[in-house]
Amino acid sequence: xxxxxxxxxxxxxxxxxxxxxxxxxxxxxxxxxxxxxxxxxxxxxxxxxxxxxxxxxxxxxxxxxxxxxxxxxxxxxxxxxxxxxxxxxxxxxxxxxxxxxxxxxxxxxxxxxxxxxxxxxxxxxxxxxxxxxxxxxxxxxxxxxxxxxxxxxxxxxxxxxxxxxxxxxxxxxxxxxxxxxxxxxxxxxxxxxxxxxxxxxxxxxxxxxxxxxxxxxxxxxxxxxxxxxxxxxxxxxxxxxxxxxxxxxxxxxxxxxxxxxxxxxxxxxxxxxxxxxxxxxxxxxxxxxxxxxxxxxxxxxxxxxxxxxxxxxxxxxxxxxxxxxxxxxxxxxxxxxxxxxxxxxxxxxxxxxxxxxxxxxxxxxxxxxxxxxxxxxxxxxxxxxxxxxxxxxxxxxxxxxxxxxxxxxxxxxxxxxxxxxxxxxxxxxxxxxxxxxxxxxxxxxxxxxxxxxxxxxxxxxxxxxxxxxxxxxxxxxxx
Amino acid sequence: xxxxxxxxxxxxxxxxxxxxxxxxxxxxxxxxxxxxxxxxxxxxxxxxxxxxxxxxxxxxxxxxxxxxxxxxxxxxxxxxxxxxxxxxxxxxxxxxxxxxxxxx
Numbered sequence: 001x002x003x004x005x006x007x008x009x010x011x012x013x014x015x016x017x018x019x020x021x022x023x024x025x026x027x028x029x030x031x032x033x034x035x036x037x038x039x040x041x042x043x044x045x046x047x048x049x050x051x052x053x054x055x056x057x058x059x060x061x062x063x064x065x066x067x068x069x070x071x072x073x074x075x076x077x078x079x080x081x082x083x084x085x086x087x088x089x090x091x092x093x094x095x096x097x098x099x100x101x102x103x104x105x106x107x108x109x110x111x112x113x114x115x116x117x118x119x120x121x122x123x124x125x126x127x128x129x130x131x132x133x134x135x136x137x138x139x140x141x142x143x144x145x146x147x148x149x150x151x152x153x154x155x156x157x158x159x160x161x162x163x164x165x166x167x168x169x170x171x172x173x174x175x176x177x178x179x180x181x182x183x184x185x186x187x188x189x190x191x192x193x194x195x196x197x198x199x200x201x202x203x204x205x206x207x208x209x210x211x212x213x214x215x216x217x218x219x220x221x222x223x224x225x226x227x228x229x230x231x232x233x234x235x236x237x238x239x240x241x242x243x244x245x246x247x248x249x250x251x252x253x254x255x256x257x258x259x260x261x262x263x264x265x266x267x268x269x270x271x272x273x274x275x276x277x278x279x280x281x282x283x284x285x286x287x288x289x290x291x292x293x294x295x296x297x298x299x300x301x302x303x304x305x306x307x308x309x310x311x312x313x314x315x316x317x318x319x320x321x322x323x324x325x326x327x328x329x330x331x332x333x334x335x336x337x338x339x340x341x342x343x344x345x346x347x348x349x350x351x352x353x354x355x356x357x358x359x360x361x362x363x364x365x366x367x368x369x370x371x372x373x374x375x376x377x378x379x380x381x382x383x384x385x386x387x388x389x390x391x392x393x394x395x396x397x398x399x400x401x402x403x404x405x406x407x408x409x410x411x412x413x414x415x416x417x418x419x420x421x422x423x424x425x426x427x428x429x430x431x432x433x434x435x436x437x438x439x440x441x442x443x444x445x446x447x448x449x450x451x452x453x454x455x456x457x458x459x460x461x462x463x464x465x466x467x468x469x470x471x472x473x474x475x476x477x478x479x
Numbered sequence: 480x481x482x483x484x485x486x487x488x489x490x491x492x493x494x495x496x497x498x499x500x501x502x503x504x505x506x507x508x509x510x511x512x513x514x515x516x517x518x519x520x521x522x523x524x525x526x527x528x529x530x531x532x533x534x535x536x537x538x539x540x541x542x543x544x545x546x547x548x549x550x551x552x553x554x555x556x557x558x559x560x561x562x563x564x565x566x567x568x569x570x571x572x573x574x575x576x577x578x579x580x581x582x583x
Contacts, residue, residue, distance in 0.1 A: 031526050032503060038522045038571075039511040045575040048522050052568040055529065062535045074539035082538050085554045086531075089561025097569035102577075108570060109521050116527045116563035122556035123533035126549055137490055238524050245530040246500075250493060252536060258493070259500050260529035266504025267523050271516065360513055367516025374577040380514050 016065045016073075023061035024256035030054025031260045035267065041380070058256050059086070102375040103332050106365040110160040110234060113241050117152025120145055120244035121211070127251050128207050136194065138251065143190045145247030146207070147214045152240040154218030159233055162222070163364055175224045182217040189213060225286070227329070228406060230364040232275045232286045239268025271366055278360035280412075280423040308459030310468075313435060314475035320397035320433075322353045324389060326426050327369050328362050330403015330439070334465035337376040340402060343473050344378065350476075355382055357389040357399075357426045359407035390427045399431035401452075403438070403465050409450045434458040437465050518574045525567025531560030 031054050037047025063082060067073050074082070093112075100108050124145035131142040161167030189210050193203055225233050246261025276283050308316075317323060325344065331337060344354045356378065362369045370383055393399070401408055408428040411418040428434055434457050452458060461468050487494065511519055534557035541550045 027529075031529075032507065035504075035519075035523060035526065036507045038519050039508050039515060041512065041515060041578065044515055044518055045572065045579060048518070048525075048568060048571045048575060051522060051526055052564075055526070055531075055564055055568070058529065058532055059535060062532050063539065066536055066539060068540045072540070074535075077543055078539050078541065081541075081543075081554065082535055082557060085534075085538065085557035086561045089558040090565040092558075093562040093564070093566030094569050097566045097573060100570070102574075105517065105570075105574070108566075109517070109524060112521070112563050112566045112570070113524050113527075115559040115566075116524065116530060119528070119530045119534055119556045119559035119563065122552050122559070123530060123537060126537055126552055126556070127533075137486070235520055238520055238527070241524065242527040245527045246497075248530050248533045252533060254532060255496065257529050257532055258496050260526050262497055262500035263504040263507070264523045264527040266501045267508045268520070270505055270508055271520060358513060360516075365517060366520055367513055367518070370514045371517045371574055371577075374514075374574070380578060383514060385513050 017067065020061050020065040021255075023057055023065075024254065027054040027058040027256045028259040030057070031256075031263060035263060054256075102371060103335055103337075104164070105371055106230065106234065106363070106368060107160050107163040109365060110156045110163060110237070113234070113238055114153050114156035114160060116241040117149050117156055117237070117244055120149030120241065120248050121153050121214075122149075123248045124149055124244075124251070125207070125211055127248075129201075131251055132201070132203065139194050141247045141250035143193055143207075143210065145244050145251065146211060147186060147190055148240050148247065149244035150211060150214035151218035151221065152237050152244055154215040155222040155233075155240070156218075156237045158219050158222040159230065159237060162227070163230065167223075169226050170223050172224070175220065179217070179220050179224075182213070182220055186210070186213045186217050221287070227364060228361065229279075229286050231361050231366045231368070232272055232279070232283070234365045235268050235271040235275060236283075239265050239272060242266075242268055275361055275366055278424060280420075305453060306459055308435060308461055310461075310471050310475045313459070313461060313472055314479055316433060316435070317347060317352070317398060317400075317472070318350055318476055318479060320347075320352055322355075322396045323347060323398045323400065324355050324357050324384075324393070324396045324428075324431065326357045326359075326399060326401045326404050326408055326428055327373070328359075328402065328404025328407060329364060329368075330405075330437075330465055332363055332368065332372055332403070334403060334467075336402065336466040336469055337372045337378075339466055339469045339473065341373070341376040341378050343469050343476075344382075346473055346476055355384050355389065357386065357428075358383050359386050359404070359426050362404055362407055386424060386426050393427040393430040394432075396431040398433045398435060399428040401428055401434065401436045401438075402469070405438075405450055408452055410452055411450070428452060429455055429457075432457065435461055437461045437463070437468050439464060514578070518571050518578070521567055521574070522571040525564055525571060528560050528563035528567055531557065531564055534560045 030050050034047045034051025037043035063074060063079055124142050128142050131138040158167055193206050196203060222233060242261045242264025246258050246265060249257025249261055276286060347354050358369050373383060406420055408426050409420060410429045412420045412423045412425045415421055429452055436458060537553040538557055541553055
């Protein structure tokens with residue numbers, strides 16, 4: 001472990017140290033370029049490789065060139081242990097990443113995020129004794145790294161559990177207060193550790209208490225957050241992991257870690273705010289989770305639900321010119337992406353123009369629908385973003401809503417009392433005909449009625465989405 | 480007040496890096512198309528696995544003369560970090576591969 005850690009780098013010049021720092025500079029640049037390339041479709045895959053290259057370089061040079069405070073390099077025995085640990089992690093990571101089903105992607109992203117947060121948390125915990133011997137700055141970053149890393153770790157594990165269906169939502173009004181108290185306690189204890197006049201060696205209990213408290217807070221923080229808010233939470237936790245890694249970077253005065261971490265932290269925060277904007281809600285509002293509970297029974301006149309038979313639906317679709325499919329989380333649950341693609345292909349064979357309208361928060365993580373449909377070989381030119389498809393909706397013959405609800409609820413426009421009022425939606429109600437595929441008359445996550453279901457142009461097709469579309473495909477084929 | 484200024488002076492390089500990295504992060508991913516939200520997030524997630532360097536330093540200079548909790552936790556941190564890095568980049572690559580083959 002590093003002795004006398006300090007944020008100031010005052011070591012003398014040696015070739016090895018300089019090469020190491022140089023490699024960190026190259027790594028940091030590769031992270032930036034990689035991330036930049038990741039945000040353009042044509043270069044994304046290469047960008048990912050470049051960033052990986054940066055990481056591999058930093059790992060290699062650290063193993064070969066890193067020296068502790070006394071100028072000793074890493075000994076061979078330690079190198080073997082490091083390589084063994086990396087080997088284990090790499091083998092598991094690779095296998096899981098290659099084997100997991102695309103529908104399980106939100107869980108997997110959360111799980112990997114948890115491991116990153118967990119690593120930051122452990123590093124901060126182990127470095128505390130050394131950091132405490134340094135200046136206040138080292139103590140601050142170590143404490144922050146521990147808090148944020150632990151929250152990211154336990155929070156992501158809960159998010160994983162929820163997405164995997166192992167952990168249910170627990171939403172009680174009093175939880176808001178518990179969380180507030182926990183947050184104050186956590187940061188209060190952190191501040192106490194930083195400001196305490198006690199010698200750091202006597203603060204061992206406090207650091208473990210802080211560790212435990214942060215883990216509990218992470219659990220309680222994600223627990224009340226409901227399914228439809230998951231895209232926000234996942235990207236927020238992602239941002240936390242980056243910040244935690246940056247804090248650890250300060251402990252080691254390692255610029256590659258600092259830059260990489262802050263970069264991810266900032267990018268994650270942008271994505272988080274983008275998701276919030278797509279729901280017309282503030283970040284605070286999502287975190288406090290005031291959604292879902294205590295919704296007023298808005299919309300008295302509901303009208304009647306009209307069902308459609310498979311053969312009628314088949315005829316309607318076959319003789320349309322323009323069809324827009326609006327997928328939601330239900331598509332992922334039913335694993336209906338492949339059969340939906342088959343339906344699309346079948347209809348295109350009949351000269352029907354088929355597009356997909358993608359709401360930014362459809363599904364459980366940012367871009368969830370895009371990943372699912374890409375897996376089913378849907379060309380991504382066919383996936384149209386909300387703002388681009390909406391002006392066209394009045395010209396659409398049939399809008400097929402597959403497992404989506406709140407993202408097509410017109411209450412967002414015309415019911416100021418609705419919890420989703422003001423949220424941008426896909427204008428399915430403007431299409432000439434609307435077919436809604438749904439398992440039953442259950443409400444969406446927001447727990448509110450959807451007046452689209454009672455629209456005169458709407459026909460319901462009840463049943464499991466995969467099953468319904470399968471039958472629809474058969475029906476169209478036999479026509 | 481003077482103390483705050485003194486902190487700023489002592490950590491000015493770090494503060495510069497933070498400020499510029501935040502700006503860079505925002506700049507780099509602004510205007511990202513929705514189709515890339517998931518790969519971008521999972522790629523960024525893999526980059527946050529840079530914490531692995533901390534794990535390497537910890538285990539690299541760990542005292543091996545006897546069993547210690549620190550060594551065990553350090554190894555665990557390394558395994559966690561590698562899972563994040565390798566798993567993250569691998570799964571991002573897999574997603575992007577799917578996106579790509581559709582372009583033909």
